[in-house]
Amino acid sequence: MADEWKAPTEGNEEAKSWRLLEKVLLSSVQEQRRARRWGIFFKLLTFAYLFVALAVFSPRFDFQGAAGSGDAHTALIEITGMIADKEQASADNVVTALRRAFEDSRTKGVVLRINSPGGSPVQSGYIYDEIRRLRGEHPDIKVYAVITDLGASGAYYIASAADAIYADKASLVGSIGVTxxxxxxxxxxxxxxxxxxxxxxxxxxxxxDPFQPAKEDEVRFWQQVLETTHRQFIDSVKKGRGERLKDAEHPELFSGLVWSGEQALELGLIDGLGSASSVARDVVGAKDLVDFTIQESPFDRFAKRLGAGVAAHLSLLMGLQGPSLH
Structure with a gap:
């Protein structure tokens, strides 16, 4: 009888053990599913955050659509720092900004706010040509260059393509030369x-090659290249400024000297004294400035610091760069 009594007890204990094990396994599976769902959620959240960050900081992100209204505005484009490929003031960035500004139906005028020592004659030439092309296609939209601290060399090259140039009386203007x-x-x-x-x-x-002696015939050849680029620069300035240059034959006008804004006004290098806001208000007649400048993304700036910027400075030190409008 004792054996008959113990058998059911052992069976009951075994059933309880299986039921407990089943609960533990089910709980573990549910926990894994919960963890997997949370993992997917956080991955999606991270992806969405990165997507928004990339969109916001991308230079292709259009900030104007959200900020624009039905009122006319003056489009502002900054040309700051070195004018060179892969720089903030590259032809790609400035030309893209110019096209967006002209395509906006609310743009009444365009102001190029310039603070640059110059740079590549090629990049400056691209921007110069695009300004003149857009002016031809949109004769009702005028382009005004406003020089702040410095508008020298390649920067002045660009400015000379505008309908008019303004500066502060103490701005530095000119430096029409090649180096x-x-x-x-x-x-x-x-x-x-x-x-x-x-x-x-x-x-x-x-x-x-800076490690080999310079040869006279090669020096003469290189000087010819610089003089050719200088002549192209002078021709573009004369074409852009026309009769506003008070004395186009001034012996020092194209010598590479830099002038104060007050002196530049007397020489006809600029048309008046003013700032971006005063030009928008008093000349364009649309005081609201909308910035169309293409901004670098943090990723672009980081990559540049790691590689492109160092390479550019090394090539300059080693004498491997071409002519510059500085």
């Missing part, structure tokens, strides 16, 4: 006892 700078390390190499070995196909392929 190409580098260093020569020949003496240093000799003192260190280091031989420079360069193998080329082409007699003058290495004529900018």
């Amino acid at each position: 190409a700078a580098g260093f020569g390390f020949v003496g240093t190499m000799e003192k260190l006892g280091v031989d420079r070995r360069v193998y080329t196909a082409g007699e003058h392929k290495a004529f900018l």
